[in-house]
Amino acid sequence: MSDKKIKNIFVNGPIAPEFIAKSISNHSSKTGIGGHSIFMGQVRKDEIDGKTVSAIDYTAFEELALDKMQDIREAIFNKYPLSCMHVHHSLGTIYAGEICLFVFTSSKHRKPAIDACDEIVERIKSALPIWGKEIFADDTHRWKENQ
Structure with missing residues (x-):
């Protein structure tokens, strides 16, 4: 692994639309970029076995x-x-309709940005x-399966 400082990807609570908008607008001065790809994961209000999901409580083994x-x-x-x-x-607790994952990639051309964004989300x-x-x-609650 490189000597680069490890970036903290974790945010307590939902990812605010204002944060996402600012992230996008910060790239307008980077004129060598020709393509961006963005994935935003949103908590769904699924119905499972007759019950409605109202939120997901996320935890992690952060260091790992x-x-x-x-x-x-x-x-x-x-x-x-x-x-x-x-x-x-x-x-933490993220309610239905709120953003829980934000992945944003940029490159000179669109295809690498799109392919990289997709691979990052899958990984x-x-x-x-x-x-x-x-x-x-x-x-009531249950552990969610990643899909």
């Missing part, structure tokens, strides 16, 4: 997750010609020790 995310970051930068990569994942879901407990409207 940050180490693994640094490995993913380095692998993605080695694989794709990206200019920028930003990843933010919520911890986060499969490799990082982050768990979500679905909280139902009746205050």
